[in-house]
Amino acid sequence: MSEVEHPERYIEAGEVYASADVLIDEQQLDAGYDRMAAQISAQFRGLNPVMICIMTGGLYTTAELTKRLDFPFELDYLHVTRYAGDIRGGDLVWKVSPSIDLGGRHVLVIDDILDEGATLGATIDAIHAQQPASVRTAMLLQKMHDRLVAELEADFLGFEIPDRYVFGAGLDYKGYLRQFPAVYAIAEAYDA
Numbered sequence: 313m314s315e316v317e318h319p320e321r322y323i324e325a326g327e328v329y330a331s332a333d334v335l336i337d338e339q340q341l342d343a344g345y346d347r348m349a350a351q352i353s354a355q356f357r358g359l360n361p362v363m364i365c366i367m368t369g370g371l372y373t374t375a376e377l378t379k380r381l382d383f384p385f386e387l388d389y390l391h392v393t394r395y396a397g398d399i400r401g402g403d404l405v406w407k408v409s410p411s412i413d414l415g416g417r418h419v420l421v422i423d424d425i426l427d428e429g430a431t432l433g434a435t436i437d438a439i440h441a442q443q444p445a446s447v448r449t450a451m452l453l454q455k456m457h458d459r460l461v462a463e464l465e466a467d468f469l470g471f472e473i474p475d476r477y478v479f480g481a482g483l484d485y486k487g488y489l490r491q492f493p494a495v496y497a498i499a500e501a502y503d504a
Contacts, residue, residue, distance in 0.1 A: 324502070325488035328479070332496035335473055341481055341494060344470035345373075348450060349380035351468050352420065355448070357383040359418040364410055366435060367391040369424035372482030372490065373452040373470075377422060388412045390438075392431055414442040421447065424482040426454040426469075429461035452481060453495065471495075477502075 336344070365374035367389050378387065391408040419439055426432060432449065439447050451466035457475040473495070479485040480492035489496075 321486045322488065325485055328485050328498050328502045329489055329492075329496070331499040331502070332479070333499070334494055335476075335478060335497050336471055336481075336495040338493045341470075344452070345376040345380060348452075348468050348470055349377050352377065352450060353381055353383065355467075356381075356385065356418060356420060359445075360384070360386075361418040361420055362386045362388055362410075362412055362414060364419055364421045364435075364439070365389040366421065366423040366431070367408070368393075369482045369484065369490070370422050373424050373450070374422045377450060386412055390435065392435060409438070414439055414444045417444050419444045419447045420450055420468075422450045424452050425478070426451040426460070426464070426466050428459045429464040433461050433464055453478065453483075473497075 363374065363378055363385050365371060365387070368391070370389075374387075374389075378385070388410040389408065390410050393405050421432070421435055421439065423432065426449075432451075436447055436449070448467040450468040452470040453473050454466060454469055454471075455475050456472050474497070476497040477485070478495050478497050479489040480494050480496045482490050483495070484490045485498060485502075
């Protein structure tokens with residue numbers, strides 16, 4: 313059997329995980345999903361909504377929220393990114409647009425984190441171009457800093473967190489570490 317070659321990012325991801333701080337543990341995360349799902353249910357039940365997952369980070373949040381909803385809805389996704397395996401955002405890249413016609417529909421956009429808001433703002437603008445009945449947003453996390461795009465906020469928010477690079481619960485570190493059922497902050501040594 314041949315030895316498996318591990319890329320530098322894989323090795324670094326293991327080191328990052330080993331030195332990370334837990335910001336939100338699994339029980340807190342579950343309680344946050346429960347709270348958000350109850351709020352979403354109160355607002356969207358009976359409206360025939362479309363839930364839009366922003367891939368890839370929003371996958372976990374979308375799965376956790378939608379499995380807690382007890383009313384009919386359609387589910388779709390879009391894929392737009394600014395990170396492309398890095399820890400600093402770059403230019404916005406659209407990979408996949410929603411396939412459901414959103415005209416006249418009540419839409420809930422679901423993602424993992426509201427940081428500066430460039431991705432969310434562009435997504436909302438693209439959805440508004442289809443003339444939906446309404447567009448609301450559900451974000452698991454929001455970083456607390458002064459770089460947020462003006463007048464942009466989550467309608468349904470799980471947690472406010474400090475301005476640190478985080479992973480777990482769908483958020484990645486250079487493409488790794490999404491799978492953990494908690495939110496971790498990387499050590500300062502890796503936030504470069």
